[in-house]
Amino acid sequence: MKKTEETIVCSEYERRERRRSQIYSVLPFVSVALLLILWFAASSAEGSNFPSPKDIADRFTLFLQKPIKNLSLMGHIWASLQRVFIALGVSWLIGISFGVLIGWNKKANALLGPMFTAFRSVPPLAWVPLVTMWFGTGEFPKILIVFVGALMPVVVNTEAGIANVQKLYLDVGSIFNASQRQMLFEIAIPSSLDAIFAGIRTSTSAGWMVVLAAEMLGGKSGVGFLITRGMDSGDYSLCLLSMICIGLVGALLAVIIQVLERIILPWTAKKSS
Structure with a gap:
């Protein structure tokens, strides 16, 4: 009798999980459908200048025929x-190294931590002038x-990951007489990979x-340049086309x-499943 009740409970749970997974698989399509409905409504409203899907398709066709600054849409992208x-390659290399330094070395954190905190508080675009x-x-700026x-983000997440390595792992390393280098490269950094990849994302x-x-502040190529070009010329279809490409x-x-995270850190896929 007890086994029968357990079987019924398990089958009911499986049905609920199957129903939930079906709902989750349908929701993205519902979201896209709602977005398209809102788009049609905004473009068809009386007196609206909002480009319709047809306007975007026509502007895309025109872009294929007449590139801007001798670059196609894919060229600007x-x-x-x-x-x-x-920029990402350099920032990941420097950011992970610096995050490990201030997260692992207390003296480096005391010396460089406040400087980085002040630097981090300034928005990137504030550096433009x-x-x-x-x-x-030019390109370098x-x-x-x-x-x-x-x-x-790379420095902050790497520092947090290194600084919050479980003490138990470090104690095990100490028991086996691991050197500081081994503690860092064989225990602390591998334990912090989840946090490091969060910073990379x-x-x-x-x-x-x-x-x-x-690119919107100054440039002659790129998707940001296309938005500025559309704004300056009143070509709102170009602006919206560029925004769609950005998304x-x-x-x-x-x-x-x-995908790279799941390949390098396969246990993250198990956590999310």
Whole structure:
């Protein structure tokens, strides 16, 4: 009798979980449908200048026929991505190293921690006037601004991960007479990989947003430049087309980072499942 009741409870639980997973699989499509409905409603309202889906399709076709600044839409997207990839590579290298330093070494944290906290409080775009004054409006200033925006999340998450390594792990290392180098590279850093990847995810989205703002403030290529071009010329279809591209590329970057995280840290997939 007891086994029968347990079987009924388990089957009921499985049905609920199956129903819940079905609902979760349908919800993204519902979200997209609601977004499209709102888009049609906004564009078809009386006296509205909001571009319709047809306007976006026509503007995309025109873009294929007449590139802007001798670059296709993919060319402008790639120009933005190149700046982001360069800045992210440097920011991850420096940010993880610096985060490990101030998270592991108390003297370094006491010396450099307050300086970094003050530096972190300044928004990346606040550096635009100074960077422009020092380096002009070429490629390097844009990459530098993206680097500043992408650096902060990596340092903060890496420092937090290193500083919050469970004491039990370090005690085990001490019992086996591990050196400080072994404690850092074989215990602390591997234990902090979840936090480090959280910083990488955040820095990727931050870098993508910052490069668009930097291109809007000055540039002759990139998706941010396209938005500025559309605003200056009253081409709102170009603005919205660029915004759609921004959202799609940002989502693609997030998926790529998530896939890399699951490959490098397979236990994160088990946690989310």
